[in-house]
Amino acid sequence: MEYFVQQLVNGLTLGSIYGLIAIGYTMVYGIIGMVNFAHGDIFMLGGFAALIVYLVLVGLFGGVPIALALFVMIIVAMLMTGLWNWVIEKMAYRPLRGSFRLAPLITAIGMSIALSNFIQVTQGPRNKPIPPLVSSVYNVFGISISLKQIIIVVVTAVLLTIFWYIVNHTPLGRAQRATEQDRKMAALLGIDVDKTISITFVMGAALAAVAGTMYLMYYGVIVFTDGFTPGVKAFTAAVLGGIGSLPGAVLGGLMIGLIESLWSAYFTIDYKDVATFSILAIVLIFKPSGILGRPEVEKV
Amino acid sequence: MANITNTPESAGSNLMARALREAFYAGLVALGLFVLFVGLKTDQNILNELVLVQRWGLLAVFVAIAAVGRFLSVAFIRPYLAERKASKASAGVKEPGFVTRNFSMIAVAVLLVYPPIMVAIFGFQGSLKWVDNFGIQILIYVMLAWGLNIVVGLAGLLDLGYVAFYAVGAYSYALLSSYFGLSFWVLLPMAGIFAALWGMILGFPVLRLKGDYLAIVTLAFGEIIRLVLINWTAVTKGTFGISGIAKASVFGIWSFDVSASNNFAKVFGLPMSSAYYKIFLFYLILALCLLTAFVTIRLRRMPIGRAWEALREDEIACRSLGINTVTTKLTAFATGAMFGGFAGSFFAVRQGFVSPESFVFLESAIILAIVVLGGMGSLIGIAVAATLMIGGTELLREMEFLKHIFGPDFTPELYRMLIFGLAMIIVMVWKPRGFVGSREPTAFLRERKNVSGSFTKEGHG
Numbered sequence: 001m002e003y004f005v006q007q008l009v010n011g012l013t014l015g016s017i018y019g020l021i022a023i024g025y026t027m028v029y030g031i032i033g034m035v036n037f038a039h040g041d042i043f044m045l046g047g048f049a050a051l052i053v054y055l056v057l058v059g060l061f062g063g064v065p066i067a068l069a070l071f072v073m074i075i076v077a078m079l080m081t082g083l084w085n086w087v088i089e090k091m092a093y094r095p096l097r098g099s100f101r102l103a104p105l106i107t108a109i110g111m112s113i114a115l116s117n118f119i120q121v122t123q124g125p126r127n128k129p130i131p132p133l134v135s136s137v138y139n140v141f142g143i144s145i146s147l148k149q150i151i152i153v154v155v156t157a158v159l160l161t162i163f164w165y166i167v168n169h170t171p172l173g174r175a176q177r178a179t180e181q182d183r184k185m186a187a188l189l190g191i192d193v194d195k196t197i198s199i200t201f202v203m204g205a206a207l208a209a210v211a212g213t214m215y216l217m218y219y220g221v222i223v224f225t226d227g228f229t230p231g232v233k234a235f236t237a238a239v240l241g242g243i244g245s246l247p248g249a250v251l252g253g254l255m256i257g258l259i260e261s262l263w264s265a266y267f268t269i270d271y272k273d274v275a276t277f278s279i280l281a282i283v284l285i286f287k288p289s290g291i292l293g294r295p296e297v298e299k300v
Numbered sequence: 301m302a303n304i305t306n307t308p309e310s311a312g313s314n315l316m317a318r319a320l321r322e323a324f325y326a327g328l329v330a331l332g333l334f335v336l337f338v339g340l341k342t343d344q345n346i347l348n349e350l351v352l353v354q355r356w357g358l359l360a361v362f363v364a365i366a367a368v369g370r371f372l373s374v375a376f377i378r379p380y381l382a383e384r385k386a387s388k389a390s391a392g393v394k395e396p397g398f399v400t401r402n403f404s405m406i407a408v409a410v411l412l413v414y415p416p417i418m419v420a421i422f423g424f425q426g427s428l429k430w431v432d433n434f435g436i437q438i439l440i441y442v443m444l445a446w447g448l449n450i451v452v453g454l455a456g457l458l459d460l461g462y463v464a465f466y467a468v469g470a471y472s473y474a475l476l477s478s479y480f481g482l483s484f485w486v487l488l489p490m491a492g493i494f495a496a497l498w499g500m501i502l503g504f505p506v507l508r509l510k511g512d513y514l515a516i517v518t519l520a521f522g523e524i525i526r527l528v529l530i531n532w533t534a535v536t537k538g539t540f541g542i543s544g545i546a547k548a549s550v551f552g553i554w555s556f557d558v559s560a561s562n563n564f565a566k567v568f569g570l571p572m573s574s575a576y577y578k579i580f581l582f583y584l585i586l587a588l589c590l591l592t593a594f595v596t597i598r599l600r601r602m603p604i605g606r607a608w609e610a611l612r613e614d615e616i617a618c619r620s621l622g623i624n625t626v627t628t629k630l631t632a633f634a635t636g637a638m639f640g641g642f643a644g645s646f647f648a649v650r651q652g653f654v655s656p657e658s659f660v661f662l663e664s665a666i667i668l669a670i671v672v673l674g675g676m677g678s679l680i681g682i683a684v685a686a687t688l689m690i691g692g693t694e695l696l697r698e699m700e701f702l703k704h705i706f707g708p709d710f711t712p713e714l715y716r717m718l719i720f721g722l723a724m725i726i727v728m729v730w731k732p733r734g735f736v737g738s739r740e741p742t743a744f745l746r747e748r749k750n751v752s753g754s755f756t757k758e759g760h761g
Contacts, residue, residue, distance in 0.1 A: 035515065051350075055350055059352055092725050099732040100732070105515075110722070113720060113721030113724070114722050114725065118718055121718055128350055232523070235516060239512070271527065278524065280516070284516075288513060
């Protein structure tokens with residue numbers, strides 16, 4: 001039983017990271033109907049930004065209180081990836097809006113290849129380990145919960161609350177939802193559609209940056225290829241939860257995290273990704289629009 | 301950017317001012333983008349700790365390039381392009397020339413004489429690189445892209461896991477030939493059949509899925525196949541891969557094994573060289589490519605091909621006309637997968653070694669990119685796209701002279717994939733409909749009219 005709960009905690013932590021990345025996929029998909037394949041690499045970029053900020057902080061001030069360091073890392077990484085995604089959207093995706101559906105997908109795949117190789121070229125191909133930032137572990141009823149895990153879950157919960165509030169209760173969120181429903185009509189009603197889409201990309205990137213920072217803190221190592229697997233899993237999470245739906249993305253992320261850690265705990269760790277992808281296939285076969293997705297109604 | 305209309309006199313100075321302003325912003329943005337990633341480099345010191353190396357000079361170069369590039373683009377390139385577009389619009393349409401009309405014939409003729417010409421120019425050893433690295437490599441991708449074209453271009457089913465069938469083909473040949481000693485000519489059709497079977501196994505559950513859901517499930521399927529290949533070490537030897545795969549022979553008559561008595565060079569009394577085998581492989585893959593093209597062209601005229609194209613344009617209309625979408629989709633998956641399987645077994649024969657490393661998602665992405673860049677459904681466009689993208693990146697391996705410019709530490713190979721990714725973006729933004737944006741209609745009334753690419757819809761099926 002304790003073992004089970006322990007795995008549940010681990011899965012929840014992992015799932016939070018996936019959920020944060022998945023939101024970026026789902027929002028961009030919701031608003032312009034495009035699978036932003038480069039999002040996983042934006043996440044990796046965020047991790048690298050956090051890593052470099054950490055090294056700068058250590059280099060400039062020697063020892064820095066960890067809480068402060070983490071805060072600065074998150075903020076800088078968010079700004080950094082936000083700027084990156086803003087530029088990427090403007091240069092690579094916007095010219096193709098209104099083009100056929102596969103065009104932006106191909107550009108996004110190209111962007112993903114370019115981004116990971118850019119980091120490989122500029123930062124080197126080796127693993128980048130950092131000393132553990134947070135190492136305390138608490139023992140609650142025989143279950144060991146590390147401070148890292150608490151930080152990840154709490155930060156995710158706080159961000160999601162802020163995010164949920166923005167989307168549901170602010171003029172910006174209203175503009176986003178309107179643009180999602182009908183871009184032309186939204187434009188006619190005076191919503192700056194381009195700006196709204198840009199902001200959506202920036203928001204998605206900022207959340208991915210947080211996920212990147214958390215990933216770096218949790219595993220203590222990052223490498224330029226790290227964008228792909230978490231990216232694909234987060235996309236899987238978004239689809240599993242029903243792409244376009246925000247709660248769906250989080251739910252999907254948590255589910256993927258749980259499946260992964262429970263499978264590794266009780267079966268073989270080698271096939272954990274196979275299990276994840278198989279469950280995705282099975283869910284989609286029986287519920288093609290995802291768990292919380294609205295079924296698509298085709299009008300003829 | 302708003303389109304501001306100016307009077308001609310003030311336009312020049314206004315334009316310069318705007319260009320300067322935008323150049324400044326571009327520099328600022330570039331500074332923000334690159335300050336962490338280019339200005340600082342993470343390196344390991346002797347204690348294996350990460351340390352930062354500062355590279356402010358390089359950062360300055362990046363910022364300068366961004367600013368100057370933006371300036372040139374706003375001040376000169378855009379007005380020039382606008383002018384050219386205006387003059388082009390008034391010039392009218394040109395009649396296609398001799399080369400354009402007979403492009404495919406000329407291309408096949410050139411390919412047939414390609415190896416002898418290369419041998420004549422570079423000698424047997426020197427031609428290896430050109431026949432193998434360029435010829436065979438490009439033709440493999442042409443074949444894969446033509447195979448995927450059946451699924452994506454004709455039937456409109458977005459498949460992100462095509463490399464799985466390539467892997468199935470390669471591993472069927474590698475395993476069956478090393479465990480049972482079967483020959484290439486027996487295993488080539490078998491690899492195709494296995495891949496087609498897997499195509500149906502994948503196709504069956506995803507019949508109900510559409511668009512991006514289909515994309516993610518096919519991606520997942522590709523990853524599952526790769527992970528199984530990695531982890532099922534008892535059979536596939538995991539990441540070590542299978543090496544020492546038997547070579548193909550000329551229909552069993554002449555062999556290319558050095559020790560065999562019917563060795564090609566020995567039979568004809570030629571000096572020993574590995575170039576014969578490569579040239580044979582070149583013609584083999586060329587034949588396979590032409591087979592793919594022939595089958596695609598014929599199928600498009602058959603009811604099943606028409607059904608695929610109908611499915612791509614509108615699934616609901618297709619169903620209401622009584623077309624069985626289940627068999628239509630499954631045959632598309634199976635046919636596409638079969639050619640992937642052929643290409644895979646050829647790949648195994650050519651490399652003599654297969655490992656899961658060769659079947660990563662990136663390969664699927666490259667193949668899909670070639671199909672889309674080639675204009676979805678246009679065979680010639682796809683071949684041109686494959687030549688440009690694969691040949692272009694292969695050329696980067698040859699850029700030895702760059703070492704003289706940037707110093708001996710400069711390795712152009714490192715930039716290969718970076719440039720490939722950027723090229724994908726640039727080509728897509730520049731020509732969203734691919735290199736050949738128009739295609740001939742399959743069915744027409746009385747006379748052929750060219751269908752502009754922008755009229756044909758891609759499928760959602």
